[in-house]
Amino acid sequence: SQQGEEDPQALSIQEGENATMNCSYKTSINNLQWYRQNSGRGLVHLILIRSNEREKHSGRLRVTLDTSKKSSSLLITASRAADTASYFCATQSGGSYIPTFGRGTSLIVHP
Amino acid sequence: DAGVIQSPRHEVTEMGQEVTLRCKPISGHNSLFWYRQTMMRGLELLIYFNNNVPIDDSGMPEDRFSAKMPNASFSTLKIQPSEPRDSAVYFCASSSRDRETQYFGPGTRLLVL
Numbered sequence: 001s002q003q004g005e006e007d008p009q010a011l012s013i014q015e016g017e018n019a020t021m022n023c024s025y026k027t028s029i030n031n032l033q034w035y036r037q038n039s040g041r042g043l044v045h046l047i048l049i050r051s052n053e054r055e056k057h058s059g060r061l062r063v064t065l066d067t068s069k070k071s072s073s074l075l076i077t078a079s080r081a082a083d084t085a086s087y088f089c090a091t092q093s094g095g096s097y098i099p100t101f102g103r104g105t106s107l108i109v110h111p
Numbered sequence: 112d113a114g115v116i117q118s119p120r121h122e123v124t125e126m127g128q129e130v131t132l133r134c135k136p137i138s139g140h141n142s143l144f145w146y147r148q149t150m151m152r153g154l155e156l157l158i159y160f161n162n163n164v165p166i167d168d169s170g171m172p173e174d175r176f177s178a179k180m181p182n183a184s185f186s187t188l189k190i191q192p193s194e195p196r197d198s199a200v201y202f203c204a205s206s207s208r209d210r211e212t213q214y215f216g217p218g219t220r221l222l223v224l
Contacts, residue, residue, distance in 0.1 A: 031211060042115070042202055042215030043154075088154070090213075097142065097210035098167060101154045 004032070004089040004102035012108045019076040021105040023089030024069075030092045032065060033099065034074050037086045046074075046087075081111040113137070115216035117203050123222045129191040132219045135184055136205030144213065145178055145188050146202040154202075160186065161210075193223045 007022045023032065031050045035043040049056045049065045049072065056063045062075040076083055086106050090099040116135040124130055136143050145157040158168040163180045171178070175194070180186040190197055200220050204213040 033212070035213075035215075040218075042204075042217050043213070044215070045212045048211060092211065097161075097206075098144075098156060098159055099213065103153045 004091050004100060006087070006089055006102045006105040008105060009103070010106045010108075012110065013079060015079060015081055015109055015111050017079055017109075019079050019083070019107055019109070021074045021087050021107070023072045023074070023102055025072075025089075025091050026070065027093055029067075030094070032063075032072050033090045033092075034061075034063060034072075035088045035090060035101075037088065037104070039085070043088060076107075079107075079109045081109050083107060084109045115203055115205055115214055117201075117216035117219050119219060120217060121220045121222075123224065124193055125224050126194055127192045128223075129189065130193045130197075130221060130223075132188040132190075132201050132203075132221070134186045134188070134203030134216060136186070136203070137207075137214055138184065140205035140207050140214070141183065142206045142210050143180060143186050144204045144206075145186070146204065147199045148202060148218075149199045157188070190221075193221075195223045197221060198223050 004023045004025045033048045034046045037043045047058045047063050049063050060077045065072045086104040088101050088104045090101045118133045141162050143160045148154045156170045158178045159166050160180045178188045200218045202218045204215045206213050
C-alpha cells in the first residue's frame with residue numbers, strides 16, 4: 001500500500017489563485033519529496049523536506065511538514081496555466097532508499 | 112547534460128511477444144529504478160539497482176519480467192511473454208550517491224494487444 005496519500009485527488013482553480021495539496025503518510029520518515037508530472041512526461045523533482053524541517057520554500061512553492069500529524073502540504077502561489085500537472089508526494093523511511101509514492105493530485109489551472 | 116534516456120518511447124506489440132525496454136541513467140548516478148504507472152495502480156516500483164547490483168526486486172510482478180544492468184550506463188527491462196495487462200507506462204529513474212532525489216526518464220508507453 002502507498003505510504004503517502006495526496007488530497008484532494010483533483011483540484012481545479014483559476015490562474016492567479018493559490019493551490020494547496022496535502023499528503024499524509026503512515027510511518028516515520030527521513031524525508032518527504034514533492035514531484036510534478038506533466039501529461040505524457042516523467043516525474044520532475046520539485047522540493048525535498050527533511051524530517052527535522054518544518055517549512056521550505058522554492059520560488060512560488062512552499063512546503064510544510066508536520067511530523068506529529070504525519071502530513072505535509074504543498075502550496076503553489078499565484079498559479080499559472082503551466083502549473084497544470086499531477087503532483088506526487090514521496091517518502092523515504094528508515095534505512096531504505098526506496099521512495100514510496102502516493103497516487104497524486106491532479107491540478108488544473110484555467111487561464 | 113542529458114537526462115535519463117529511455118527507448119523506445121512507444122511500443123505496440125501483440126500478446127506473447129517479447130518486449131525489451133532500455134534505459135540510460137544520468138552519467139555518474141549509481142542508483143537506478145524501474146517503475147510502472149497505470150491509472151488503476153498508480154506508480155509501482157519494479158526493481159532497484161545500486162552500483163549495477165539488484166537490491167530489491169520484490170515489485171517485479173512475476174517470472175515474465177526480468178531486468179539487467181550490465182554496466183553503469185545501461186539497463187534493460189524485459190517482458191517475455193507479454194500480456195495485455197502489462198500495458199502501462201514504464202519509467203526509469205536514476206539518483207546519485209545521496210539516493211534521495213530521483214531523475215525520471217520520459218517513459219515508455221507500452222500497449223500489448
